[in-house]
Amino acid sequence: MKKILSIFSLVVVFVLGSCIEQNYPIWEGAEVEFQAAVVNAPVAGQNYPRLTVGNDVAGGVVNLQVNLVARQRPNDETITYRVVPEGTTAVAGTDFNVSGSLTIPANTSFGTLSVGIVNTGAVGGSVDLLLELEGNANIIPSENYKRVQLRITRPNPPAEEGEGS
Known part of the structure; x- marks a missing residue:
């Protein structure tokens, strides 16, 4: 009897549960984010x-993947970014080179921000070097994943003879 009652209860739950109309909201926004910010702490x-x-x-060159979190666009999207002075000790032209914009090609979800590293x-x-995505007129930067910092390390000069003896 318990088995029949349990089966009957499950059937009632499935029948009544399937009759409920569920209208889930669909997000229509558009954001860009650094993949490195998503996967690194x-x-x-x-x-x-x-x-x-x-x-x-x-x-x-260091290439940073930039994700488009939205429907793919039928045209190329130019995304701007900036070097954030607070958090940057590297000098443009001396330590690095950047253009200030990148392109997410049409019908794709990814673009590449290339940073030239000067030896x-x-x-x-x-x-x-702290970089921050700015987006464009239609695509905003993700508030949580819009920044990435590159630490550019430089090896120590070779020790001169007679040092450390």
């Missing part, structure tokens, strides 16, 4: 991650 006390790269990186040689230490 933020720096302690900040809302962005820090990626470490050497100043002798292969090809002299300053073995001078020691490191410098930081």
Whole structure:
């Protein structure tokens, strides 16, 4: 008897549950975000991650994937970004080169922000470059994933003979 009652209860739940119309809202917004910010933990006390790269990186370029969180667009979308002075100790033209914009090609969900890293040689230490997506007239930056910081490390100069003896 308990088995029949249990089966009957399940049938009633499925029948009544399937009759409820469910209108889930569909988000129609459009945002851009750094993939690196999505998959990497933020720096302690900040809302962005820090990626470490050497100043002798292969090809002299670091490519950062930028995601379009929206329906794909039928035309190319130009997305602007900026170097954030607070959080940046690197010098444009000396440590890095950027253009200030990137393109998300038509009918895709990804673009690439390329940062040229200048090989300053073995001078020691490191410098930081904080980048922030700005978007465009139709696409806003994701508030949580719009920033990424690059820490550009520079090897120490070789020790001169007679040092450390």
